[in-house]
Amino acid sequence: MPEIRFDIVSGGFAVIAAERAKRPSDWESAQRSRKDIPSSDARCPFCPGNEKLTPPEVKAVRGESLPDEPGWTIRVFPNKFPALVRPEDLPGEEGEKSALQGQAPEDLHTAMYWRIPGIGAHEVVVESTLHNATLGSYAPEYLAGVLEVLKERALLLYDRRETRYVQVFKNHGERGGASLSHPHFQVIGLPVLPSAVVSEGLRQREYESRAGRCLFCDMVERELEKDVRVVGKSAEFVVLSPFASGYSFEALIVPRKHLGSFAEAGVEDNRALAQALVDLFRRYEALFPSLPYNMVFHGIPETARQRRNWPYHAHIHVYPRLNAEAGLELGTGVHINPSPPELATKQLLSALTD
Amino acid sequence: MPEIRFDIVSGGFAVIAAERAKRPSDWESAQRSRKDIPSSDARCPFCPGNEKLTPPEVKAVRGESLPDEPGWTIRVFPNKFPALVRPEDLPGEEGEKSALQGQAPEDLHTAMYWRIPGIGAHEVVVESTLHNATLGSYAPEYLAGVLEVLKERALLLYDRRETRYVQVFKNHGERGGASLSHPHFQVIGLPVLPSAVVSEGLRQREYESRAGRCLFCDMVERELEKDVRVVGKSAEFVVLSPFASGYSFEALIVPRKHLGSFAEAGVEDNRALAQALVDLFRRYEALFPSLPYNMVFHGIPETARQRRNWPYHAHIHVYPRLNAEAGLELGTGVHINPSPPELATKQLLSALTD
Numbered sequence A, B: 001m002p003e004i005r006f007d008i009v010s011g012g013f014a015v016i017a018a019e020r021a022k023r024p025s026d027w028e029s030a031q032r033s034r035k036d037i038p039s040s041d042a043r044c045p046f047c048p049g050n051e052k053l054t055p056p057e058v059k060a061v062r063g064e065s066l067p068d069e070p071g072w073t074i075r076v077f078p079n080k081f082p083a084l085v086r087p088e089d090l091p092g093e094e095g096e097k098s099a100l101q102g103q104a105p106e107d108l109h110t111a112m113y114w115r116i117p118g119i120g121a122h123e124v125v126v127e128s129t130l131h132n133a134t135l136g137s138y139a140p141e142y143l144a145g146v147l148e149v150l151k152e153r154a155l156l157l158y159d160r161r162e163t164r165y166v167q168v169f170k171n172h173g174e175r176g177g178a179s180l181s182h183p184h185f186q187v188i189g190l191p192v193l194p195s196a197v198v199s200e201g202l203r204q205r206e207y208e209s210r211a212g213r214c215l216f217c218d219m220v221e222r223e224l225e226k227d228v229r230v231v232g233k234s235a236e237f238v239v240l241s242p243f244a245s246g247y248s249f250e251a252l253i254v255p256r257k258h259l260g261s262f263a264e265a266g267v268e269d270n271r272a273l274a275q276a277l278v279d280l281f282r283r284y285e286a287l288f289p290s291l292p293y294n295m296v297f298h299g300i301p302e303t304a305r306q307r308r309n310w311p312y313h314a315h316i317h318v319y320p321r322l323n324a325e326a327g328l329e330l331g332t333g334v335h336i337n338p339s340p341p342e343l344a345t346k347q348l349l350s351a352l353t354d
Helices: A018-022 A092-098 A108-112 A140-158 A195-211 A215-226 A267-287 A327-332 A341-351 B018-022 B092-098 B108-112 B140-158 B195-211 B215-226 B267-287 B327-332 B341-351
Strands: A003-006 A013-016 A059-062 A072-078 A115-117 A121-126 A165-172 A184-190 A230-233 A237-240 A251-255 A293-298 A315-320 A335-337 B003-006 B013-016 B059-062 B072-078 B115-117 B121-126 B165-172 B184-190 B230-233 B237-240 B251-255 B293-298 B315-320 B335-337
Touching (some): A059 A140, A072 A140, A108 B215, A121 A140, A140 A184, A195 A215, A195 B327, A215 A230, A215 A237, A215 A251, A230 A267, A230 A341, A237 A267, A251 A267, A267 A315, A267 A341, A293 B327, A315 B327, A327 A335, A327 B165, A327 B184, A327 B195, B059 B140, B121 B140, B140 B165, B140 B184, B140 B267, B195 B215, B230 B341, B237 B267, B251 B267, B267 B315, B267 B341, B327 B335
Antiparallel strands (some): A003 A013, A003 B115, A059 A072, A115 B003, A121 A184, A165 A293, A230 A237, A237 A251, A251 A315, B059 B072, B121 B184, B165 B184, B230 B237, B237 B251, B251 B315, B293 B315
């Protein structure tokens, strides 16, 4: 029997409808094995030896070797097809002006056609030399190093005066919107604060002002008590199947201490986070050898930290792309999810014997 | 040079980044010709002769023939894999109770785990006997008849006491989330008013209270003046490429008179709307022989009409699914759109010589 669940984080709803899982065909592509993908591909611009196929690197973890040569383990460079360009690539005056335009104008007629230059940053973080690496294949210490690089890039982008918000994310698999299969993260610096981010911040503030406590701190405590949607826990992190998951096998990774943003994460936090991620993805990969997904990091924007009274609690969303978003989702924001989160939790827990 | 545009309707942003169109591979599947699809398919449950493969029909446009037999031109039945079930299929008490639960509870601890039974309706409207029909292939008078059926179904669902919102939509193509290729609409009656719908209503109210005029009436007037994003116009309807389109080749269809909902549309309105749709889709199909897309009807919910002071103006969104939504979209609500709307308009206008 399907259920509608209210999502206290987004203010939206999810329809939990296990019956939908009986529909033919949807999951086949996720079952295709990743074994067919080789560990290196001569045509892949992210593979070692092909550094000249990407823009020059802006950061790398490497030994004695030269920039834009093999010898690295993690390599960062601007996206070759960027969604946003750096202000230094603009004529001086336009770059100056646009740094002041992060907010929609008050005047309605101006707002209807408000536009600003698309300045910002769009970086690619190639996290491994292996073409077919997955999050579940890493040693936690290795992934912790990748998280350190992501944190460093995010902080650098926040230091630029045009940045209002930095989104760290990962697209994996064709249905996850990844145009290249070599594993990588992306870091985008936006010159506007997206309304979805503001809205998440405001909802957390409202919750705290009414409940006298942080929404995520409360949720973690109650989920650990109930223990029907807990996919993983350590002293530092909890991994949950969210109560109102809109996506099949969705996951939410929450630090147990009240961390405002992953930009505040210390080396120990990143080590614990890496352990939580590797554990979760080993389970995912045991169930779905080629799971397509998106992973997004949410934290209080550094630019909002001083100016806004948000009790923000950092977290990571993982959205597996096993089902298509279609008319209902686009028309109402209501997602149809064929996998009850409690069942997904059980499947993930039994996917590996610890 | 990419641009960021503020969308006054949703309050969100779109990145208009033509450079992204140069990325390899994304559009290939849209170019696959629909010519390969036959006009009937013996295995298709929506084709004439296979009526027994669907739940019994609840409505059909047919001549002398019997229900659930061939002889129809339009046929409506409950979805075999419904997202929501009818209250009459529930044990009496639960069905009663749930009809009163369309709003999230005030108490926060209750809200965090609020759930109600997934009652409502999920109907399929098979719009043609032809397995490979498309919106661009219909005679406008024929499509007007389909629109009449959609209106009738929406009004019937609003008459049920559990209904808070009815979404009429169409999924087309695999990337549009259609699990079956035979052309059909869907009508879903939800027992909750989705926050995305409320938010669109509130934004329109805010606009009107500040500008003294309806947002859509204003927009239509200004777009006709500027005439750089007008894909079609008649005395009754305007078809636009929205200024802040988040999707490549996105379209917005707006009645020129201030119609609150398509439930108010008269026979003449539906005839004019059908003409506008056929014209738009003939252009789409000339450019993209197998365009995957979602189409959603937005209007003031009948249940909100009396109780809320919304100056709602009905409209239809068409979201072509040429590009994947990925981490940035899911994390921030900010879409990357590789097709500037003004260029998309030109391409649509020159796709057919009138």
